[in-house]
Amino acid sequence: MTGRPRIKDIALKLGLSAATVSRALADNDLVAEATRSRVRDAAQALNYRPDVRARNLRTRKSMAALLVVRDVGNPFYLDILKGVEATAREAGYSILMGNTENDPDREAEYFDMLRDGHADGMILMTGKLPSRGAQAETLPAALPVVVALELIEDCPFPHVQIDNAAAARTAVRHLIGLGHRRVAHISGPEPEMMSVLRHRGYREAMVEAELEIPAGYEQRGDYQLESGQRACRALFELPEPPSAIFVANDEMAFGAIHELRRLGLDVPADVSIVGFDDLYLSKAFFPPLTTVCQPRQEIGRAAMGILLRMLGGGGRPTAPMVIPTSLRIRGSTAPYRPQLRSSRGHHP
Amino acid sequence: MTGRPRIKDIALKLGLSAATVSRALADNDLVAEATRSRVRDAAQALNYRPDVRARNLRTRKSMAALLVVRDVGNPFYLDILKGVEATAREAGYSILMGNTENDPDREAEYFDMLRDGHADGMILMTGKLPSRGAQAETLPAALPVVVALELIEDCPFPHVQIDNAAAARTAVRHLIGLGHRRVAHISGPEPEMMSVLRHRGYREAMVEAELEIPAGYEQRGDYQLESGQRACRALFELPEPPSAIFVANDEMAFGAIHELRRLGLDVPADVSIVGFDDLYLSKAFFPPLTTVCQPRQEIGRAAMGILLRMLGGGGRPTAPMVIPTSLRIRGSTAPYRPQLRSSRGHHP
């Protein structure tokens, strides 16, 4: 009884061969039920657990999936992770975290980890494929990769996404429906699909309502708090500032609301704000943020589900999977009132 | 050229033995520099990458660390994950996510994964050891486990922690220093060490200032938003409500502020609030939350650092490692003003 038990310890103890024990532990029908139960008992008694490394080598699997994001520190990914983790564990898979921080080397590295056998499959949420590295040209479309959240154009892998443009339209229509005509937009960084689509949705809704977009009404941020603040300041330095802003994510929306408060403007009395994401704390914000809810946990579940099917040899879906979003109307939007702006600013 | 190259493909191509190639790839000094570079080139040319499964089996390692939390969906763990991930990757380790949801079976399962060889070490942030399962009594103290964040009493593993009681004292002293005498506390669930210690700190600061704690001034929550709201409501149903509250985490503090707003009370004019954690969005809240900042990323770094040292055979630290906290004074606290409470409630 030295060290942990091996499969052959059980075999020896029971007078069986290692092969039979292995089969028995796998609950293989070829093994007599009586033998199976003897093996189970012995395994229990010896406190046996198979060595996954040996099994992995033999079966050419790792029973792990890589979840690759731009920034593990971003609260946005949390619910996705939750969904992915839950679905993975139900199927006996573990989750390996990948973090690129937009570094192309790392992006390539995670593809390498797939080849290495570190993981059996990968969920990519970085919005890009590796542009450099050995495999840049050779990315086999058959790789078990699912792209989620941030779409990638001209990409051979299955996608799980939301309809960003449609969601943005809905958000802007909500503002227009409240009587707002001077509606501005704070977008994300624009080469990225996600930002482009949300921006496009904004424009479409404005065109549809025959509203013009004055110069300076389209500000660009980087999805971070401070950029929302900056963009908002720029909007209110315009000769004719907006009465409503559609902000491309909640975090920048918080920044914008902050700035408005600094300017002595009230949300929603003076300015209405719609965000995008419905972060965990958005409903707890003051005012509670009206925002587009994307069901992140479901996105995670769906992505992992597709990956599992691919790994099980079930084939890949042909069309992208689109998860529906919904607009959560809360306290940061209100009907347009053409009144003079209040000027009871906290910080004059 | 069928399938991915193996080590022996390189050996064959170069007329070397597999062993030499292996050594060369490991940059072993025993191999002639010339040979090493030939091997490197060949590996590059063939786009060779070692199969980690085979290596793992042979070396009895997995180069992965398990990070086990109560709830992967909790934003609180984000920065920890970030710190852990960064430190791990610097050392060539990957991070496997573990999620217990307070399920004792799962808690035990992750210890099993350690034995299985799924991971080489584990960072435990669940505040408990498995109480059941095969290994409950047999937990070898030598296991490469680091306990972080949520301490565990009578636990043989190294700890990385903050001084919760001291931090709580500092927070409450801040309130008392502002002239508050009716200071209440909303705690976390109390069998848990973290909650107990923060609660203790509150009491110590009160005693130290010779302030009494009226009946009902110690409310218990569960670290979730709604419980903060409920607890706050209870406080303001007391005959003599507090003028300041020390809340055991930011999330409940948000809930409390929400409730105060509902009651028509202003923070900080009527009631001062101090939280604990300094979440990502706490500074963006309105009012910006005064709170205890625990440097979560550093905690993550430190924990992973200790684990790496243990895995490297460097031995375990004897004393718990204590990471300093700091009080971030922001807009949710203000000097006590014995005025009548404003009654411009939004919801009468």
Added chain:
DNA sequence: CTGAAAGCGCTAACAT
């Protein structure tokens, strides 16, 4: 139904 034998791809001990 069970056993014997082979081997996954790598590294490490032991040669030379």
Added chain:
DNA sequence: ATGTTAGCGCTTTCAG
């Protein structure tokens, strides 16, 4: 400085 040999612990043919 390199090669030979021997496994790591498991699963899976192939035989019986």
